[in-house]
Amino acid sequence: MWEIHSSEKIRIKDIAERSGxxxxxxxxxxxxxxxVSKKARAKVDAVLKEINFQPNSYASAxxxxxxxxxxxxxxxxxxxxxxxxxxxxxxxxVLNRGDFHLSLFTEYYDQFDELSFSEAAGKLWEKQPxxxxxxxxxxxxxxxxxxxxxxxxxxxxxxxSNIPEISxxxxxxxxxxxxxxxxxxxxxxxxxxxxxxxxxMKLMSKGRVASSQQENREVGFKSYMAARHPDCVIVExxxxxxxxxxxxxxxxxxxxxxxxxxxxxxxxxxxxxxGEYILQHGLKxxxxxxxxxxxxxxxxxxxxxxxxxxxxxxWKQGYNSVKALFNHIVLHKTVQQYHxxxxxxxxxxxxxxxxxxxx
Amino acid sequence: MWEIHSSEKIRIKDIAERSGxxxxxxxxxxxxxxxVSKKARAKVDAVLKEINFQPNSYASAxxxxxxxxxxxxxxxxxxxxxxxxxxxxxxxxVLNRGDFHLSLFTEYYDQFDELSFSEAAGKLWEKQPxxxxxxxxxxxxxxxxxxxxxxxxxxxxxxxSNIPEISxxxxxxxxxxxxxxxxxxxxxxxxxxxxxxxxxMKLMSKGRVASSQQENREVGFKSYMAARHPDCVIVExxxxxxxxxxxxxxxxxxxxxxxxxxxxxxxxxxxxxxGEYILQHGLKxxxxxxxxxxxxxxxxxxxxxxxxxxxxxxWKQGYNSVKALFNHIVLHKTVQQYHxxxxxxxxxxxxxxxxxxxx
DNA sequence: TAACAAGCTGTGCGGGTTAACAGTTTTTGT
DNA sequence: ACAAAAACTGTTAACCCGCACAGCTTGTTA
Numbered sequence: 001m002w003e004i005h006s007s008e009k010i011r012i013k014d015i016a017e018r019s020g021x022x023x024x025x026x027x028x029x030x031x032x033x034x035x036v037s038k039k040a041r042a043k044v045d046a047v048l049k050e051i052n053f054q055p056n057s058y059a060s061a062x063x064x065x066x067x068x069x070x071x072x073x074x075x076x077x078x079x080x081x082x083x084x085x086x087x088x089x090x091x092x093x094v095l096n097r098g099d100f101h102l103s104l105f106t107e108y109y110d111q112f113d114e115l116s117f118s119e120a121a122g123k124l125w126e127k128q129p130x131x132x133x134x135x136x137x138x139x140x141x142x143x144x145x146x147x148x149x150x151x152x153x154x155x156x157x158x159x160x161s162n163i164p165e166i167s168x169x170x171x172x173x174x175x176x177x178x179x180x181x182x183x184x185x186x187x188x189x190x191x192x193x194x195x196x197x198x199x200x201m202k203l204m205s206k207g208r209v210a211s212s213q214q215e216n217r218e219v220g221f222k223s224y225m226a227a228r229h230p231d232c233v234i235v236e237x238x239x240x241x242x243x244x245x246x247x248x249x250x251x252x253x254x255x256x257x258x259x260x261x262x263x264x265x266x267x268x269x270x271x272x273x274x275g276e277y278i279l280q281h282g283l284k285x286x287x288x289x290x291x292x293x294x295x296x297x298x299x300x301x302x303x304x305x306x307x308x309x310x311x312x313x314x315w316k317q318g319y320n321s322v323k324a325l326f327n328h329i330v331l332h333k334t335v336q337q338y339h340x341x342x343x344x345x346x347x348x349x350x351x352x353x354x355x356x357x358x359x
Numbered sequence: 360m361w362e363i364h365s366s367e368k369i370r371i372k373d374i375a376e377r378s379g380x381x382x383x384x385x386x387x388x389x390x391x392x393x394x395v396s397k398k399a400r401a402k403v404d405a406v407l408k409e410i411n412f413q414p415n416s417y418a419s420a421x422x423x424x425x426x427x428x429x430x431x432x433x434x435x436x437x438x439x440x441x442x443x444x445x446x447x448x449x450x451x452x453v454l455n456r457g458d459f460h461l462s463l464f465t466e467y468y469d470q471f472d473e474l475s476f477s478e479a480a481g482k483l484w485e486k487q488p489x490x491x492x493x494x495x496x497x498x499x500x501x502x503x504x505x506x507x508x509x510x511x512x513x514x515x516x517x518x519x520s521n522i523p524e525i526s527x528x529x530x531x532x533x534x535x536x537x538x539x540x541x542x543x544x545x546x547x548x549x550x551x552x553x554x555x556x557x558x559x560m561k562l563m564s565k566g567r568v569a570s571s572q573q574e575n576r577e578v579g580f581k582s583y584m585a586a587r588h589p590d591c592v593i594v595e596x597x598x599x600x601x602x603x604x605x606x607x608x609x610x611x612x613x614x615x616x617x618x619x620x621x622x623x624x625x626x627x628x629x630x631x632x633x634g635e636y637i638l639q640h641g642l643k644x645x646x647x648x649x650x651x652x653x654x655x656x657x658x659x660x661x662x663x664x665x666x667x668x669x670x671x672x673x674w675k676q677g678y679n680s681v682k683a684l685f686n687h688i689v690l691h692k693t694v695q696q697y698h699x700x701x702x703x704x705x706x707x708x709x710x711x712x713x714x715x716x717x718x
Numbered sequence: 719t720a721a722c723a724a725g726c727t728g729t730g731c732g733g734g735t736t737a738a739c740a741g742t743t744t745t746t747g748t
Numbered sequence: 749a750c751a752a753a754a755a756c757t758g759t760t761a762a763c764c765c766g767c768a769c770a771g772c773t774t775g776t777t778a
Binding site: 003004059104185341342350353 | 450463
């Protein structure tokens with residue numbers, strides 16, 4: 001009924017013919033090399049304009065015969081499955097492009113130590129990267145480094161959180177505010193509008209919320225709650241990272257103190273802490289919403305201890321970050337600037353297809 | 360902290376050197392062509408065994424310098440946005456691979472006419488396809504055609520619904536049973552467990568449910584309802600395709616007859632029929648769940664007339680089907696056999712990121 | 719020993735990049 | 749006005765890597 005053909009391929013040879021010059025000259029125009037007269041350049045440009053020439057990226061990459069170095073700057077993470085997934089994605093993308101000579105170097109910084117960011121950045125800088133994946137810290141320290149990259153014409157993409165002032169080649173992440181809002185909608189639909197008290201578990205590190213994502217989602221959530229459920233009280237349960245041995249008693253005390261609470265939410269990826277507590281103590285009637293499809297959460301989902309997870313596609317974020325760099329740098333393709341991951345809701349009924357989708 | 364490099368590339372030349380023969384001989388061994396002595400083959404095989412050679416797919420595709428014809432056999436669809444999206448995906452995948460010479464031919468068949476399937480298949484067969492995307496009809500007629508393809512060693516992928524007996528190269532679709540189950544879970548969570556009556560809108564064509572997807576989802580849904588909400592009555596509202604002028608009165612009569620109904624579900628992509636009715640008549644308090652992120656549904660979501668949509672990623676299904684053929688046929692890469700699309704829940708809060716994810 | 723085939727090597731090709739080189743035109747300085 | 753220098757242009761060749769075929773070298777058979 002209909003047919004489509006990949007457009008007739010125009011080669012450098014064809015352009016040369018059409019504009020009445022040699023391939024050498026066309027090549028010089030295409031690569032902005034010197035020694036082309038105005039006339040010749042004009043003729044070639046004219047032809048280029050009307051045909052929208054796109055060189056065969058693969059023949060081109062083959063001929064370049066270059067090695068490419070990508071670098072990646074991430075926050076340190078001991079046991080955080082989210083970042084591990086990101087790294088798997090980064091790595092897989094490099095491995096899938098084995099026909100090109102790619103290298104990927106990764107360094108870590110401490111989220112609460114600006115100096116460590118600069119140090120790690122410095123180490124990567126010495127690798128003379130052709131492109132970078134950066135998880136930004138704050139504006140100041142990130143900008144200092146990125147300006148350096150921009151001056152050296154090294155493209156970089158932001159992952160996880162964005163700083164629009166420093167315009168990166170591309171951004172991969174989730175809209176945390178909207179995410180919190182969405183979480184609120186689902187969470188309260190299940191809780192019902194007569195619920196008077198809910199529990200918010202927060203993961204803390206050195207007295208602060210452990211990640212900016214967590215913080216932003218909470219803002220989105222609270223604005224939703226203020227607008228739609230102003231009478232519902234949000235009871236907070238802060239848990240310190242590194243003090244895992246106290247969690248059990250802290251949770252126990254909290255649930256004892258507010259026996260009417262049945263609905264718990266967290267914006268961290270550790271909903272399983274509550275989920276496992278519920279399973280171990282054989283509690284019934286509790287409903288949990290959390291983030292991230294990591295193994296311990298998945299297990300709770302399966303066993304019915306967690307009702308909902310919101311997925312962020314960390315693997316995809318990592319994979320696509322490197323893919324964007326590759327497309328831009330190696331294949332000279334244009335890449336989209338913003339890539340917001342879908343806000344995906346996972347339950348016991350559908351989580352297996354989430355996993356299947358990640359390749 | 361860690362680094363990764365795409366593995367040292369071994370070329371045909373290297374293998375030739377190592378095994379003391381010429382590249383031509385290596386090539387013949389690799390492609391199982393005749394005229395290789397046992398000795399030479401043994402030497403080459405020995406080297407191949409120890410190094411796990413993977414040819415540069417792009418250089419290879421370049422050297423083949425072949426044109427590839429893909430064909431696609433779809434059910435006819437006048438105004439069905441779902442299939443239009445599938446087609447856009449198919450097309451985009453071909454366009455994105457402009458560096459190779461691909462052609463795509465599409466033919467349509469009538470879902471209720473087996474003969475039309477065979478006819479359309481026959482037309483495509485004459486194009487001598489290198490690979491096919493097929494949306495199966497029933498086992499019999501599909502098998503007849505696919506056996507022909509298999510005999511001619513033409514790989515094919517199934518899209519939308521699978522027939523495992525005919526083992527295709529790959530399958531792209533959604534698990535309709537689980538999908539119905541998932542829909543039930545979300546739908547009843549919103550309705551609440553005290554709901555006594557719900558409305559099920561069914562799209563009919565020539566006296567039958569208009570698509571097998573719809574039918575299967577309904578089965579999944581009803582099994583969920585029987586297990587979890589046995590006391591809830593499902594009132595059915597069948598609407599005939601082609602009799603759009605009657606819809607308004609049919610819906611009106613139904614709602615008048617069951618004034619207690621507040622929750623409606625459909626397994627077709629036409630939830631907007633109900634949504635638009637609700638908006639036009641300024642009704643309040645109705646809750647709808649439907650399928651597919653098509654424009655009219657999206658509008659209803661935005662306006663609050665539809666609460667939930669379950670997405671099937673039709674664009675992705677189309678895109679990935681062609682991609683699988685391409686990877687297999689042109690790049691000689693291995694492809695996964697089953698690709699179940701995620702069961703993704705869309706609401707007014709998150710639908711915009713679903714759209715953004717489709718590239 | 720001629721005839722023939724099997725076995726193997728060498729080479730050109732696909733499309734683009736790069737460099738060297740020779741030949742042409744234009745610019746510059748006197 | 750004229751030589752010298754600089755700028756421009758076209759040609760050729762090597763290269764990336766794998767594919768495919770022409771044709772050369774063996775070995776076998778009549």
